Amino acid sequence: MSKDLRSFIDQIKREAPEHFLEVKKEIDCRHEIPAFLQHLEDNGKYPMVLFENVKNVKGRAPSLRVISNVSAARERLAIAIGSTVENVAMDYAHREQFNTKEPIIIDKKNAPVKEIILKGKEADLNELPIITHHEMDIGPYISAGDAWTKDPETGVVNCALIRMWAKEPQKLVVYFIDVRHTYHYYRKYAEKNEPMPMAVVIGHHAAFYMGAQTKIFGAELKAIGGMLGEPLELVPSETWGDKFYVPARAEIVIETEVLPNKVEIEAPFGEYTGYYGGQRLSYVAVVKSITRRKDAIFQDIFAGHRDHFLIDGPALEANVLAKLREVAPMVKNVYFPPSGTSRFHAYIQLKKTNDWEPKNIIATALAADYRIKHVWVVDEDVNIFNENEVLWAMATRFQGDEDLVMIRNMMGGVADPSISEGLRTAKVGFDCTQPTPPKSFERRVKISSEALDKVRKMGYVTEDEIKKLV
């Protein structure tokens, strides 16, 4: 069976049931769903949650079901592409470079996303349970809408997760910054005073969203196939026919046209940084049609929280890993922790060959993506997925006057609240590695392997008893 959101839900329920929660009580999409997710987060829990009984934007229930927090745990992203927590970056990089799959076109009658087709006034955004996430958000936002646009000259499709305010029944106000491909495509249409076709894809397998985030330009559709492990099924759109294809197994597709040279007020909106992006002028997209499954599940990304951080992590890690291995083949792994929004901080694990290598790695990493701001390079004996170990390495192997790299006046991310002027940022790298031989360094403590084996075999305490302890 072809993969989609439902097959992923089934897989999680089967293989990792502790990662899934179903809520059957009535709940409002306006503030209450995020409040529930926050309540779980306050208790240190990040399951993906399916809300069965939801009030929509108009306050009517039951509307469509809602699922959120799908990407809030790296374990689930690993399951999505058949990997492990430690190998997500390497497996992602391998698939997007060597294991891509071209999409295939299927018949409309076999496309679940065409079960219901709404046009004109029937294509009403207010019938959807679009979430209002935070107190100061201007209104309900589609946060898991993968925006598909096409270069008018080359036909190359770009996929981007952009924020979209559902302002009116047939109007979205959408924000994309000028460093993104979506903006470059928009400019090409706007210069000819033409609207830009944009399909908003909501609800699909986690591997779909992961592949769509690939940093290899123009490769999104085959990268999605690579992550799914099968070709992405496409079907002609309602508005543009076979000039613009959309995912056949999505839950919902909203077909829109972004008006040329037209902007309206948009935001505030709680961004991936965990802060609100301020009110601004953004682009206007007019809804032409909404197609969906009969019992569609509306997917939301819990904006400003782990679900929002982690979705971009694997693609960024894979991209940076590939670049780092060009300058230092002994880089073992890269991790962008959620504590750094999975964008601003990078932990790099290295089998070091000389004492100057870490600084080359730092310089490469800081330039690899404009959002990367702070980088830690550690030895291979440090587990980069354990922040205590990374910070312990910094505490015991780092000297501020010799091991710090700072580069001023680099380009940063506009959403970074600590940037006070334009995009100007300072980037910093920390070399937290031991010196290479023949220089000596103190040895890390180690429990006797024999004693460890013996204690484990003796069964002083069971695994279940250990799990109950603090």
Place this chain on the structure above:
Amino acid sequence: MKKEVFLNCPKCAKEYYVMTELYLEQARDPQIKLICPYCHHEFYGKDAKFKED
């Protein structure tokens, strides 16, 4: 200049912020209406109390 400018909604008096480029744009084009994210009151910048640093 900072990236954002704080202001109070002239109707509900709650505080929020606009990006500096919008602050400058509404000063240049007084026809632009801002929207309070709390009460959704639409208002001209001249009616708002901006807190310029």
